[in-house]
Amino acid sequence: EVQLVESGGGLVQPGGSLRLSCAASGITFSTSWMAWVRQAPGKGLEWVANINPDETTEYYVDSVKGRFTISRDNAKNSLFLQMSSLRVEDTAMYYCARDPEYAAIDIWGQGTMVTVSS
Amino acid sequence: DVVMTQSPLSLPVTLGQPASISCRSSQSLVNSDGNTYLSWFQQRPGQSPRRLIYRVSNRDSGVPDRFSGSGSGTDFTLKISRVEAEDVGVYYCMQGTHWPPTFGQGTKVEIK
Numbered sequence: 001e002v003q004l005v006e007s008g009g010g011l012v013q014p015g016g017s018l019r020l021s022c023a024a025s026g027i028t029f030s031t032s033w034m035a036w037v038r039q040a041p042g043k044g045l046e047w048v049a050n051i052n053p054d055e056t057t058e059y060y061v062d063s064v065k066g067r068f069t070i071s072r073d074n075a076k077n078s079l080f081l082q083m084s085s086l087r088v089e090d091t092a093m094y095y096c097a098r099d100p101e102y103a104a105i106d107i108w109g110q111g112t113m114v115t116v117s118s
Numbered sequence: 119d120v121v122m123t124q125s126p127l128s129l130p131v132t133l134g135q136p137a138s139i140s141c142r143s144s145q146s147l148v149n150s151d152g153n154t155y156l157s158w159f160q161q162r163p164g165q166s167p168r169r170l171i172y173r174v175s176n177r178d179s180g181v182p183d184r185f186s187g188s189g190s191g192t193d194f195t196l197k198i199s200r201v202e203a204e205d206v207g208v209y210y211c212m213q214g215t216h217w218p219p220t221f222g223q224g225t226k227v228e229i230k
């Protein structure tokens with residue numbers, strides 16, 4: 001069964017850090033572009049970052065550049081998002097996703113909720 | 119960034135009747151490779167998004183054929199030929215031609 005399972009979300013204070021993980025199964029993870037997409041409560045979808053199969057290329061949306069780092073471990077079929085200097089506006093459900101071509105995401109995880117609040 | 123504008127934002131529909139959602143981009147979505155990277159996603163209440171259509175008009179496996187996508191350049195449409203109860207949710211268009219990928223605001227489809 002094709003599955004992406006996120007973990008690591010939670011409540012964090014402004015300025016804090018959090019590391020999200022995504023475990024992939026049922027896909028050829030090592031040859032897949034992967035991405036993180038977020039959705040603030042009651043709002044629309046926002047692309048966060050993506051990474052190519054061999055970790056040589058990463059892209060970030062401007063609002064997280066310099067604060068978030070996407071990475072992967074192909075041996076463990078895992079995707080990560082290291083988030084630092086978190087802001088209240090980073091509060092959102094974070095989805096792990098497979099990006100088969102030009103952001104046309106074909107597989108989504110169930111999401112992990114990140115709440116930034118004092 | 120490319121702005122994706124959907125209309126309407128709310129769409130009450132009678133069961134069995136057709137529905138249409140428009141999506142317009144602030145720039146042409148034709149890529150240098152000749153392809154147009156415009157996708158449609160459905161998000162049912164309490165669920166993750168699900169891709170319905172990619173490259174404007176290609177329906178994903180398992181997506182009912184009552185869903186169809188069309189358009190070109192900057193003007194795109196998602197049509198549901200006969201709305202069923204399971205189609206309730208929010209629909210998003212998204213472009214991947216230009217960085218960063220951007221989504222429309224979403225159109226909420228509900229049953230009258």
